[in-house]
Amino acid sequence: MNIANTKVLNVPFIAGAALITFLGGAGLIVLLLFTGNKESNSETLSSQNQSAVQSQVSSIDDSKHDDDRSELTIDSIDDLSQFPSYFSRSVVLGKFLSGANFQQVLSLLHESKQFSDIALRQSTQVEIFRRLASLDPELALSHTHEFLRTQRKLYQSVIFQEWSSTDVNSVVMYTEQNLQDLEWDTRMMILHSILDSGSALSEEVKRDIARRFDLETYFDSLGARARRLAMLENPKEHWSLLLGDSLNDHEQIEDLVMLAHAMIENNGFDDFRTLHQKLADRHLRNEVLTEVLLARGRTVGYESAFNDAVLLLDDTNRSIVFDVADRWFNQDAEATFEALSHLEDEGLRDDLFETTALYLADWKPRRAIELLKSFPESIRGVVVYSALFNLSTEDPIETAKNLSKITQYQESQEEVPKYARDAPDRIHNVAHNLFRAWAEFDALAAFEWLLTDPIVAHIHDEMHFEIEEAVTADNAEALIEIALKQPDDASNEDFEGVILSKLASIDFDKAKDLLPKMREGPARVLGYATIGAVFFSRDNDPEKSIEFGKQLPLSEQAEYYLQLAGHWAAHDSAETLANLDLLPSAEAQARAASALIGWHNNWRQDLSEEQLEHLKSYLPEEAEGSNVKVIRSSTD
Amino acid sequence: MNETTPKTNRHGGVTSSFFQGALVGAVVLGTIALAYIFLPGLFNNATDDTSTINTEDGLVSNALNSTSYSDTSPGSAADITSLREFKSDFARSVALLKMLEHSNESQVLELLEQSKSIASPDRRLSTQSYILRRFAIIDPVKAITQATEVVWNRRAPLVNAIFSEWVQLDFEAAVEHARGLIDSDQRVALEAILKLRVDRSDQQIVELAREFGHESLALDVLEQAHVASAMDDPEAAWNAILNDSRTDVEQNEALRDILEVWVMQYGADVVSQIEESISHIDHPGGILYSALNFLTENAPQDTFELARNLGDHMRAIALEDVTLKWGDFDPRAALHAVSTVDDGALRNHLSNYLTGSWAALNPRELLENLTEFPENVRRRARGSALSSIARESPQEAAQLMLEMPNGINDYSWSVIGIWSRQDAVGALGWILSRPQEEQQKLLRGVLYDVVQEDPQRALETALSVPITGGSRGLEQMVINIVAQSDVDQAIAMLPSVRDDANTKTFSYVDVSRVLVERNEPFRALNLGLELPEPLQLNFFLNFFSQWRYSDIVGMYESLEKLPSAKLKSDAAKEILSYRVLSDYRPHRYFSDEQLQEIELYLLDDTD
Known part of the structure; x- marks a missing residue:
């Protein structure tokens, strides 16, 4: 054979074989594409075809039943909705996802958002995230952020479970690296995914992981939780065991409550009631009942819990009815009032009305003020007071605007609870609170209000401490100016002196400079006495302290020395005792002696018997003999 | 001719060779095709080999190769223990589903029996859930009987799995059967039924739950559905929650989640848009929190302005959220913004918040910039800074405290308390080295921890400090701590x-x-x-x-x-x-x- 010919003849042979092979091969590939396993080509699919990845098995309609031996399949994720059961959907989706790569699964995630059936959407997305996690968990996590918080948590949980099932070390490393950014509940979720992963981790390793997540305390609580879970398997038996063991029942209340819930779940409320009523210890019985009913209120509704509480009412558990009513009221005030109005026990009904209204005043003072007229007339006074008292720290300006309502709804003396030890001065209490809160951010406005609102005019004398607290080096002068604008009457007479006294303890020089601003009378004496006392306490110069008073007119000097004596005594017993005779009047000396004895009795107990006897010699005779008693320490 | 013949011959030979080659190619392909049709196992193996390379985890392909009832003769058991070879939960579940796909009742029961030997409780439960899903399709009543063999407080996932299947196959039968279950199982079953709802209206869902005495469960389910629908239409979801029969106060979390995703999708303007709709809710802070956090992370200044322009009802709480979040990463800028707030009480309040966040980020810088805070917030700022420094360097914090005016009175708790938690003995030693007039105040911060280590030493230390000026002896504090x-x-x-x-x-x-x-x-x-x-x-x-x-x-x-x-x-x-x-x-x-x-x-x- 001619080699050249052979060559020529071989070329068409090869060409023919190649063409058929190419065409046939192409056909076979098409055949494979339509019938074969998609895994063989999953990486080569174009992105447009990614959603059309197919499972390896032949198509069959699962809409009737799953009991035949044909394999289930879908052509796209949209087909999932045609399957009537979760199980069949899970089967096809599992296969569908198995062969897809990350990008393909991600495309499916986006397609799944189109499902109108939310339950189907969510269950599909759970499987998709599980698959994404099996491919690249960190990248999978980054795709959870676009979802709702609840879904996000669910999908993150799925991802961490899957990740932990294959590589616990990476999960731990990831968590440690991101610890500061992870919320507590996410850390706990991750810890659980690790603990539940089935990895053969020793207790020591588990604890170490918890420590690295800053969850050691939480980890410790899991042991107790597991113990309880086991206990719940047979609640009645464990109820008896707990009550019969040697431990203090009061320390096991939490467990008893949990068993009570389990009994109710398993056997109904009546079974629990029977066992509960056999509890001899009143404290234990009522605490368990309280917890059980409050929990039932949250789950089956407060109306039902309230009715149970009324049904179980005895001489020892009345407060449980109130506890349940409080919470019901907080949830649905109208329904609670309505139910209360049908109570047969009138005493209980009236008490509940008052308590629930006061509860509202405690928690939602503005709402209580709004609803005031819908409450029984007899309780409006106490409700408005309580509401304003609570509102005063939160919104002092609003409280000031409503303060007159206290007078408007003032109770008559007969309405004050008969056991009240001291009927509160309501205006006084609220005004104190609101002034303190207001002065925190605007002392000048608060002070202006105090001096100008007639409703608080009668409490000016009682506000010195609050005013002092509001004074700073920066605002003192402005406060004094406000005080000076007020008419010179008894209720305003010494405010500027009070302010100056406080200023002296903050900035002595500034206070001294402001002395000329003091109006004559009590304010000026107070201001001078405060400054004069500083010469004694700071400079140890009693003579200068006394001399300073001589700048005042004679008519004010006597009061100056009386006040100075008080300041000296308050500062130091020994120094005062040593200089007591320098005070220029017998009255001032007596005031100093009396104050020193008072300090000794009530606080310092720093004087000897001889010193006390000496001091008593300065007192007027009637005081020496009766009013000023020297209290000795208990072991004297 | 001679010249042409060879050409013709050559031409004819070429044609013949071409067809011969084509025939050989066709035979080869035909053989391959026949082999593919009649010997699928060969191709499956080949495909799986490829997939093992192509799939990124190298695990899923194994799952697909695993034993299934479809590959075995009827009645023969697949071994559930073979699932142990899968590390991945996903791969394991796919393999299990394949095992279950065509299983009959006896096979399901056999698998269920085998599953009881799975050591990990969670894995056992999830495996049994899959098995009972399959069983529910075959015979749901028997499936429930099997589920109730598991102790009552651990079987909720199983009951849920069964009813999730059952309700889709036969709604009425599922509902009827649920009526006879004990409370705990009934609630799980009812929730599964309500969630799947199967063409029932909201009203029908509520009525059904009411029949069971669990109306609140239906309201929960409807609320969850509304929230989930926020991904498609947050505004509609928002309105659905506000207009349902539940009080809005109870639905703060639902509103919070919807608002967050709404803001993520449509931006900050949504916050002003919803303002009026929640004006009746007394404390809207919980609703705004997540959305404002998200916005603040991305545009703090704009979000602060947005919060400042909200109405009285929401302004303060919104500014609080924004300030807190902003303070986490840029307290100085946040403080500057806060200083422009007109309301003095609020300005103070917000500034107070920032002392903590600035102290956490850089306490020494905070101390250097105290004048940026309002006067009456500075004491708190100093305290926060000293606490923060004390965590790293207690002695430095203690020294700083001594240098501050009124330092011991104002900050001893911030410094000594923290030092004491770390090193009670060290803190006590330092305190005892201080002049006696300082000790009483300082000791209060350390006694608790000294008592935990050595109550007797704590008592002796307390007794060594004189009682002065109306104060009580420190032994009272020690005895109180010991008594606990x-x-x-x-x-x-x-x-x-x-x-x-x-x-x-x-x-x-x-x-x-x-x-x-x-x-x-x-x-x-x-x-x-x-x-x-x-x-x-x-x-x-x-x-x-x-x-x-x-x-x-x-x-x-x-x-x-x-x-x-x-x-x-x-x-x-x-x-x-x-x-x-x-x-x-x-x-x-x-x-x-x-x-x-x-x-x-x-x-x-x-x-």
């Missing part, structure tokens, strides 16, 4: 208390409080009777108040057992005058008849 963990040891320490009226009385009062809390009121009472008579008045005033607070009913029941008419009267007075603010509480515990009985113990005030 060992009341008998605390009682044994009482004789060491110095003869100072207040220190002695309140040491006894503190121990009595613990005894009352331990339900041993008469032991506490006898302790009080050991005190010198002048101190008893104050003791019993406190003791009765504690007892009333701890167990007012017990106090009432014990009235008759009290040792003197005076104590009975004092106790009765305490019960009757119990009030919290304006709320006189006796009627909360006692009926009118009981209150009258208590009144009988009151002595005339002149007695």
Whole structure:
């Protein structure tokens, strides 16, 4: 054979074989594409075809039943909705996802958002995230952020479970690296995914992981939780065991409550009631009942819990009815009032009305003020007071605007609870609170209000401490100016002196400079006495302290020395005792002696018997003999 | 011709060769095709080999190769233990599903039996859930019977799995069967039924749940569905929640989640858009929190302005959220923004927040920039900074504290308290090296931790500090701390208390409080009777108040057992005058008849 010919003849042979092979091969590939396993080509699919990845098995309609031996399949994720059961959907989706790569699964995630059936959407997305996690968990996590918080948590949980099932070390490393950014509940979720992963981790390793997540305390609580879970398997038996063991029942209340819930779940409320009523210890019985009913209120509704509480009412558990009513009221005030109005026990009904209204005043003072007229007339006074008292720290300006309502709804003396030890001065209490809160951010406005609102005019004398607290080096002068604008009457007479006294303890020089601003009378004496006392306490110069008073007119000097004596005594017993005779009047000396004895009795107990006897010699005779008693320490 | 013949021959030979080649190619391909059709296993193996390379985890392909009932003869068992080879949960579940895909009842039961040997409780439960899903399709009633073999408080996932399948196959039968279940199973079953709803309207869902006495469960399910629909249409979801039958206050979390995703999709303007719709909710902070956090992370200044322009109802709480978040990463800028707030109380409040965040980020920088804070916030700022420094370097913090005006009074707790948590002995050593007049204040911050290490040393240290100026001896504090963990040891320490009226009385009062809390009121009472008579008045005033607070009913029941008419009267007075603010509480515990009985113990005030 001619080699050249052979060559020529071989070329068409090869060409023919190649063409058929190419065409046939192409056909076979098409055949494979339509019938074969998609895994063989999953990486080569174009992105447009990614959603059309197919499972390896032949198509069959699962809409009737799953009991035949044909394999289930879908052509796209949209087909999932045609399957009537979760199980069949899970089967096809599992296969569908198995062969897809990350990008393909991600495309499916986006397609799944189109499902109108939310339950189907969510269950599909759970499987998709599980698959994404099996491919690249960190990248999978980054795709959870676009979802709702609840879904996000669910999908993150799925991802961490899957990740932990294959590589616990990476999960731990990831968590440690991101610890500061992870919320507590996410850390706990991750810890659980690790603990539940089935990895053969020793207790020591588990604890170490918890420590690295800053969850050691939480980890410790899991042991107790597991113990309880086991206990719940047979609640009645464990109820008896707990009550019969040697431990203090009061320390096991939490467990008893949990068993009570389990009994109710398993056997109904009546079974629990029977066992509960056999509890001899009143404290234990009522605490368990309280917890059980409050929990039932949250789950089956407060109306039902309230009715149970009324049904179980005895001489020892009345407060449980109130506890349940409080919470019901907080949830649905109208329904609670309505139910209360049908109570047969009138005493209980009236008490509940008052308590629930006061509860509202405690928690939602503005709402209580709004609803005031819908409450029984007899309780409006106490409700408005309580509401304003609570509102005063939160919104002092609003409280000031409503303060007159206290007078408007003032109770008559007969309405004050008969056991009240001291009927509160309501205006006084609220005004104190609101002034303190207001002065925190605007002392000048608060002070202006105090001096100008007639409703608080009668409490000016009682506000010195609050005013002092509001004074700073920066605002003192402005406060004094406000005080000076007020008419010179008894209720305003010494405010500027009070302010100056406080200023002296903050900035002595500034206070001294402001002395000329003091109006004559009590304010000026107070201001001078405060400054004069500083010469004694700071400079140890009693003579200068006394001399300073001589700048005042004679008519004010006597009061100056009386006040100075008080300041000296308050500062130091020994120094005062040593200089007591320098005070220029017998009255001032007596005031100093009396104050020193008072300090000794009530606080310092720093004087000897001889010193006390000496001091008593300065007192007027009637005081020496009766009013000023020297209290000795208990072991004297 | 000669010239052409070879050409023709050559041409004909070429054609022939081409067809011969084509024939060979066709035969090869035909063989491959036939092999593919008739020997699928060969191709499956080949495909799987490829997939093993192509799939990124190298695990899923194994799952698809695993034994399945479809590959085995009917009735033969696949071994569930073979699933152990899969590390991945996903791969395991796919393999299990394939195993179950065509299983019959006996095979399912066999798998269920095998599953009981799975050691990990969670894995066992999830495996059984899959198996029972399959069983539910075959025979749901028998599936439930199997599920109830698992203890009641662990089987919720199984009941849920069964009913999730059952309700889709036969709604009425599922509902009917659920009626006969115990409460815990019934609630799980009902929730599965309600969630799947199967063409039922919202109203029908609520009515069905009401029939079961679990209306709130239907409301929960509907709420969850509304929230989930926010991904498609947040505005509609928002309105659905506001217009449903639940009070909006209970739905703060739902509104929060919807608002967050709404803002993520449509931006900050949404916050102003929803403002009016929640004006009736007293505390909208919980609703705004997540959305504002998200916006602040991305554009703090704009979000601050947005919050500032909200109405009275939301402004303060919104500014709080934004300031807190902003402070986490740029407290100085946040403080600058806060300084522009007109409302003084709010400005103060927000500035206070920023002391903490700035201190956490850079406490020394905070101390250098104190003047940027309003005057009345600076003390708190110093405290926050010192606390933060104390965590890293307690001695430096202590030194800084001493250099500050009024430092020990204002900041000893911030510094010493933190130092003491880390190193109680070191902190105590430093305190004892300070002048005696400083020690009393400083020791308060360390005694708790010293007691935990060495109660006796704590007591001796406390006793070494003089009682001055009306203060109480530190031994009271030590005894109080000891009493919390060992009341008998605390009682044994009482004789060491110095003869100072207040220190002695309140040491006894503190121990009595613990005894009352331990339900041993008469032991506490006898302790009080050991005190010198002048101190008893104050003791019993406190003791009765504690007892009333701890167990007012017990106090009432014990009235008759009290040792003197005076104590009975004092106790009765305490019960009757119990009030919290304006709320006189006796009627909360006692009926009118009981209150009258208590009144009988009151002595005339002149007695």
